[in-house]
Every structure is written in C-alpha cells, then in structure tokens.
Amino acid sequence: MKIINGEYSGRNIYMPAHIRPTQNLVRKAVFDIIGHDLTGLSFLELFAGSGAIGFEALSCGASEVVFIEHDPKCVEVIEENLQILQPAARGLSATLLQQDSFFAIKEFARQGKKFHVVFFDPPYGLKLAKKTLKTLMSHDILHPSSYIIAQYDTAERMPEVEGSIRLIKDKVYGSSRLTVYEKDS
DSSP states (O other), rough: OOSSSSTTTEEEEEEETSOOOOOOOHHHHHHHOOOOOOBBEEEEEEEEETTTTHHHHHTBSEEEEEEEEHHHHHOOOHHHHHHHHHHGGGGGGEEEEESHHHHHHHHHHHHTTOOOEEEEETTTTTHHHHHHHHHHTTTEEEEEEEEEEEETTSSSSSOSSETEEEEEEEEETTTEEEEEEEOOO
C-alpha cells in the first residue's frame, strides 16, 4: 500500500495479511476533511491495524502520532514501517503501544495526555464504534477544537451529538462508514 498524502506520498508501507486496510478513497477523505497540514498536532490512532492512517498523519506533518494496537502481528508490521519511514529523522514523534484501545484511552486520561485528532477503526461486526466514542467522551483526552474520526461497519449507528462533540461529516464508502466529529472549543 502507498501513502497518498504529504511528504511520504508515494512511499510503500507493509500491510498485515489478515486485516481489512483502510481504502485509499477513505484515507484521502479523512485528510480532505481535517486538512493536509497537521504541523504541530498530536494524532491518536486506536485499533491501528496497519497504521495506515497514522502514517498518513505523519506524512502530513503531525508532530506526534500514537498507534494503539493489540494484535502482535499488526504491531510487528507497524514497527517495521516505522523503521522504514524513520519519522524521528524529520523531528516527528511516533509511539506504538501494544495494548487494548479502551485501556489506552483510560491511561491517557489518567496521565493528562491530550490529542488534537483521534481516529478509530475497530473490527467490524462487534459494535465497538459507539462504545469507543462513549469511552472517548467519558475521558478527557481531547484538546479544544479537536476531531474524532470513526470508520466502522455500515450496520452500526452513531449519534449526531455526543457530549461536547458534533457530527460534521458522515459518508458511506462500500461496507464502511466514515463519521467525523468536531469538538467545540
């Protein structure tokens, strides 16, 4: 798979064989909505899988990207891609944590860690998107004027408003739905 945005545009990244990667069209849509210049922003990718969205964020200049993935095979591939891209050589921070996404959210809140953009794409068929959104909203890990982006199974439904966030974009791409929320400052 190729990175499609930013400084790493055109660079190949490895993909775990057993996952459903985020399609190019969806990756492009995410950055068309939130912008292609993420300079100085922190980015959290939950249920990272291949890490494709986080790598796009690094390519667009996010100063910090944190990948959360539980599956050891996916973690291995993300580590390999980080070694290839070497974001630290560009002054960017990339952290990979092998842990449960819900646990990570709670730990970040406990540590007082905050993010400008949170993206999550949980496994389909398990109804985890709404649970992830509710967990995010019950733990203070968002900067003011931040975004939450969810990619999930079209069979699942998400609210238009949840706490201090409101829906700004909702679109179906095949079997995936992309929903973008903005936090009011």
